[in-house]
Structures are given as C-alpha cells and as structure tokens.
Amino acid sequence: MAPQKVKSLTENQLLSKVQRVFSARGKQRLRWKLDDDVALFSPSAGKDLILTCDWFLEGSHFLRRKHAADSVGWKCLARAVSDIAATGGSPKCFLLSLALPPSAAGQWLDQFLSGLRRASKELHCSLAGGDTTRRREILISVTVIGEVASGRAIRRDGAHPGDHLFVTGRLGEAELGLRMLRTDRGAARAKNASLRKHLYPEPRLQIGEWLAKNRLASALMDLSDGLSSDLPRLCSASGVGARVDANRLPVTSLVERRKAVHLALHGGDDYELLFTVRKDKATRIPSAFHGIAITRIGEITAGKKILVHDGNGTRELNAEGWDPFRVSRPLRSEIPQAR
Amino acid sequence: MAPQKVKSLTENQLLSKVQRVFSARGKQRLRWKLDDDVALFSPSAGKDLILTCDWFLEGSHFLRRKHAADSVGWKCLARAVSDIAATGGSPKCFLLSLALPPSAAGQWLDQFLSGLRRASKELHCSLAGGDTTRRREILISVTVIGEVASGRAIRRDGAHPGDHLFVTGRLGEAELGLRMLRTDRGAARAKNASLRKHLYPEPRLQIGEWLAKNRLASALMDLSDGLSSDLPRLCSASGVGARVDANRLPVTSLVERRKAVHLALHGGDDYELLFTVRKDKATRIPSAFHGIAITRIGEITAGKKILVHDGNGTRELNAEGWDPFRVSRPLRSEIPQAR
Numbered sequence: 001m002a003p004q005k006v007k008s009l010t011e012n013q014l015l016s017k018v019q020r021v022f023s024a025r026g027k028q029r030l031r032w033k034l035d036d037d038v039a040l041f042s043p044s045a046g047k048d049l050i051l052t053c054d055w056f057l058e059g060s061h062f063l064r065r066k067h068a069a070d071s072v073g074w075k076c077l078a079r080a081v082s083d084i085a086a087t088g089g090s091p092k093c094f095l096l097s098l099a100l101p102p103s104a105a106g107q108w109l110d111q112f113l114s115g116l117r118r119a120s121k122e123l124h125c126s127l128a129g130g131d132t133t134r135r136r137e138i139l140i141s142v143t144v145i146g147e148v149a150s151g152r153a154i155r156r157d158g159a160h161p162g163d164h165l166f167v168t169g170r171l172g173e174a175e176l177g178l179r180m181l182r183t184d185r186g187a188a189r190a191k192n193a194s195l196r197k198h199l200y201p202e203p204r205l206q207i208g209e210w211l212a213k214n215r216l217a218s219a220l221m222d223l224s225d226g227l228s229s230d231l232p233r234l235c236s237a238s239g240v241g242a243r244v245d246a247n248r249l250p251v252t253s254l255v256e257r258r259k260a261v262h263l264a265l266h267g268g269d270d271y272e273l274l275f276t277v278r279k280d281k282a283t284r285i286p287s288a289f290h291g292i293a294i295t296r297i298g299e300i301t302a303g304k305k306i307l308v309h310d311g312n313g314t315r316e317l318n319a320e321g322w323d324p325f326r327v328s329r330p331l332r333s334e335i336p337q338a339r
Numbered sequence: 340m341a342p343q344k345v346k347s348l349t350e351n352q353l354l355s356k357v358q359r360v361f362s363a364r365g366k367q368r369l370r371w372k373l374d375d376d377v378a379l380f381s382p383s384a385g386k387d388l389i390l391t392c393d394w395f396l397e398g399s400h401f402l403r404r405k406h407a408a409d410s411v412g413w414k415c416l417a418r419a420v421s422d423i424a425a426t427g428g429s430p431k432c433f434l435l436s437l438a439l440p441p442s443a444a445g446q447w448l449d450q451f452l453s454g455l456r457r458a459s460k461e462l463h464c465s466l467a468g469g470d471t472t473r474r475r476e477i478l479i480s481v482t483v484i485g486e487v488a489s490g491r492a493i494r495r496d497g498a499h500p501g502d503h504l505f506v507t508g509r510l511g512e513a514e515l516g517l518r519m520l521r522t523d524r525g526a527a528r529a530k531n532a533s534l535r536k537h538l539y540p541e542p543r544l545q546i547g548e549w550l551a552k553n554r555l556a557s558a559l560m561d562l563s564d565g566l567s568s569d570l571p572r573l574c575s576a577s578g579v580g581a582r583v584d585a586n587r588l589p590v591t592s593l594v595e596r597r598k599a600v601h602l603a604l605h606g607g608d609d610y611e612l613l614f615t616v617r618k619d620k621a622t623r624i625p626s627a628f629h630g631i632a633i634t635r636i637g638e639i640t641a642g643k644k645i646l647v648h649d650g651n652g653t654r655e656l657n658a659e660g661w662d663p664f665r666v667s668r669p670l671r672s673e674i675p676q677a678r
Contacts, residue, residue, distance in 0.1 A: 012572075037422040037560070038391040038485075040492055043382040052377040053434045053482055055472045060438075083376040095392045097436075097480045099399075131480075133394045141436045141470075141480035143392055146377075153379055221376070233351075237375075 039128035050146035071199035073115025082203035086222035088212020089148035096130035099139035157237035159219035163276035175267025246310035378467035389485035410538035412454025421542035425561035427551020428487035435469035438478035498558035498577035514606025585649035
C-alpha cells in the first residue's frame, strides 16, 4: 500500500477492509453489517450466554518485530475463545476493538486480518462488529460471546477434597516457545511445537464441551498465566488446596526434565485446560481425547495449601506465572512491562 | 494509597477493588463473580441481543490532567450505552477492559470507579466482568450487551426520500464544552450545560426505546462524531441524501448563532439521536419527550447529496467531525492525535 494511501485511510475505509476479508463468514445469526455501531445476535433457546474479553497489546503481549502479524491475529482471538472452552461452552461471535498506527494499516493489517480470519473460521466464531481508532501502538481488545446449555457451564469453584486434578496437552511449551523467539532473528514463524504453541495456541474446545455435556468436571479453568498462578485461583474459588505430583506433569521433551518441569509449573500462555473430577468419575477420563493428552497431575486436598512433591520431597508452590501488575519475571523479561 | 501499596497491587487485588465498588449492583441475571474470566448471562425470551464496544483512550479520547477521573468513568460507559439507545434497545450489562499504570491505581482508580458505578446505576447496566492489565497509559475498552424485542431494533438503513429528519437535544454543546475545557486550569468539572455534556453525556435511552416500541423511526443512529460525519453514514446506508435546514438546528445559546451552527454541524460527542420518520407519522413526534427537545431539522431526499440551506443559499455538507484516522482538525487540536 502506498504511503499516501496509508495516510489517508479513514475509519470507514478501515472498516470496509475488515468487512471485505470477513465478508464470506457465517452471517446466519448476525444480521447487521460491520459499519453499524452495533451487532445484533439472536441467542438460541435453552442456552446461557458466556461473555469474556481479553487485552492483546503491542509491547505487553506481543512485539511487532518478533511476532508475525498473522500470529497476532490468530492468538488475540484464540486466547479469548479459550475462556469459553474453560466453561464447557462454544464460541459464537466476537467483537474486535482495534487501535492502529498508520504504519500498520497496510501489510501488517492484511496479515493480521488473515490470521484472525483463519482463527474465526477454525474456532467457529464469527466477527460481529467492533471499534477502530488511531494510536501510536497497536492495541487489541477482543470480546467473545459463547453459548452453553442452560445450567451446564462449569465454574472454577466446584472442586472438592479428594477430586482428581487433570490437565490437557503439555505444559510449559508456550513459555519455551517465547524463549526461542527471543533468540530468533526477525519475525518468528512456527518452526516446532513450542514456537507453534506460543504463536498459534489452540483452545481446547472439544474437551471442554465434552466435560460439560457429560457433567464430568467439578471445576474447570484454562491455564493462561501458568499452573502456579492459575491453580491457586481454582483452589481459592473452591475453598480447597491441592497436591501436584511433579513427576506426572506432561512436559516438553525439547529441554532437560528439571527445566521442563519448571516451565510446566510457571510458564504462561499454554491455554490448556485444568480441571477436577470426583474420584468415582475419574476412570471415565481417557488418557487422550481427539488426539490431545489428558493427564492426572494430582489431587484436591482439604488444606488450603498448594503443594508440589517429587522424588526429593514436598514444597509449597509459589506463583511465578504471569501477572502484569507484578514486577516482571525473568521468564517474561523479553516482553517489556510498561511502567 | 501509599506508593509502596500501588507498586505491589496485583491483578487479583485490582479485581477485588472493582468488585467491592460494584458489589451491591444488580446481580440478578449475572451469576458469576468478577474474578472468573467469564460472565454468564441468561437472555430473556423473545429478545434479540445488541452488542457494541467502544475505545476510550488516554491522550486520544481524554486527558488525565483535564478530565476528572469520575467523568472518565461515567463517559466510557455512557458513550457505549448510547449505541444501544441508537437501536431502540435497553442496556443490560457491560464488560470493562482496563489497562492502568501503577500511578493511576490509587485515587484515580477510586474516582474512575465511582463515576463508572454511577453510570452503571443510572443507565441500568451492570458490570458483568472484564480484563485488566498494566500499561504506561490508561486504556479503556467497554463492551455493552443490550436487549431489544425480537425484530424491533431500528437500523440506520431504513430512511426513504420524503422522510422527516429529527434530532434530540441540542447539537454542538459537547464540542463547546471541550473548547471551554481547554482554557480551564486543572481537571475540569461540570460548570455549565456544555461542559456537563462533554464530561457526562446522557444517552437518550427513553426516546430510543419509545421510537422502537411504537415503530416510529424508519432509521436511527446516535451522533457521536458530529452531524456532518454521521448523517452521511445514515444516508449512505439507506441509499438516500438529505437536506438540512441550518435555521432549524437546535444549538447552544452560549455563543453567537453563526458559531453555534458550525458547532452543531461539525461538533462531536453529543450522543444525541438522529432519526427519520415517514411523513405520515411525523405528526406523532412531540416537540419534547421526558424533558428532552426533539427537533425536525430537515428531510431525506432521493439525490445522494447532503445539503445544508440557510438564508444565504444551499451548499453541500462536508464532514468535519471526528475521524481518528483523518488528520486532526482544529476543533480537536487540544486532544492530541497519536501518530
């Protein structure tokens, strides 16, 4: 796109561009056009709506020179959809709030929309509307609307002492991907499972829906900030503690085990599911579902502490995961924290 | 709040603070707590949902040293709710995406939440959830979910040649308020109608709902960017033109008429309603509704042009309102545009 064209891009033109890219996508229940200020949605009978929103900000959550625009488009939607998976629901549509500098209104925007459209298609989540403005840095906020059968949404506060604790997939891979990206020259594209997971995470929708449909999980959430940050949230909401067996953690095999366990305990951005199952139902949880591993990593306890044990003994698990309001941790030092 | 406390504020603590302020507010249909990543909403039978989101960014939409935090809280919700009013719907709940520097996590946040809570209460729009992160500048994105009787939402594309064109309230006041604010020392508080309208706009929910219920408006939208920007959008969506009588425009009396008319044509941020009514129904529109003036300012034409006429003749109306992607206009020069 010629510079003079970028400079003269108006809000209407930007909306037209977004609309062109998404024009073929599922309009069946979204009756309004993107250039209205609102979207209209007809909820299905017998369903509850699930609402969630997520920031995705240049410099905080991604770096323009390190993360391909296409992966920014994919990930900003996928991570919000993961919150829907974490209730056992299905995504329906999303709103995109996008602030852009003129320098990103050409090729960057095209590739961003391409990644976003692919996520929208694969996750069955249509673009319903949004808001755009101009800004020095790229700012993204995504709101996703999902549905779940009335009364079937799984919360994070239903865990009981004795419940078994499970996770999907492998933990710590996305964090390892972030570390690889640091040493990568230029914008990173997926070269292995870890980088792919950091750049193109896949919300575990099928497993979440299956857990809700079969009333198998007593508590459920997704792992966005790392096990050591998220497990205490589930336990605190449920008024329980937990005991994690470090030897059972499903970790990456790309680094030595001790480092891999540390990544699995504290690394963020995995978007795997963490859930609890009553002891008498635990045998109904398979070791894999649609090709995604499901691993029992421990159990829920009556005491409030979160403990990790391995061959060397038992210790308390302290949060070292992602919290934007804590001083930045070494794991995240390459993604600079705004002051 | 002591500096060391601000520094150690975690995301969980910030959420607790938001939750405390809003704890007494309408939870009847929002069953989940704020510290879950999602909110659950049970839509009413026979209703369509209306979804809308709006940016409200420090430096683009407000200035921390000029706009009281309380007005930032009020306005970020009120302007998004105005999009619901502009369909004839009623707001139900909202999601708050908030990015804050630690320096704003004390007094600023308290006052912001106070204004937001007041808007939430007066506009009958409950806080359902949100996302928080840390950032150099204050970033706000608000998503509002509203409801409207199925099939009754009014769009902007139904205007026909011959329809009468109406606006609510007075136009250009908020722009005048912005100009006053420039010359104000320190953070501005409402001292007159114009400043009040700039700082605490009131979405015209009752008029919108009444128009929808009685099927009176053929097209409806709100005036957020100024008549000269928004009227072309209504006309373009409807495939029509319009003729505005400048002498009929409801303007502020705080400045001389010629300047007031210019403000009314091009000033943004009024959040009044702009709507069209079939000629045979036009007599059913009163001159005021619940104390808010309703004024016929012109009519819809078959030609595509937007014309303004006054005692001196007829000219084409060119957009001089707010478009963040256009080069900043003198009217807005005090609110710096990000490059």
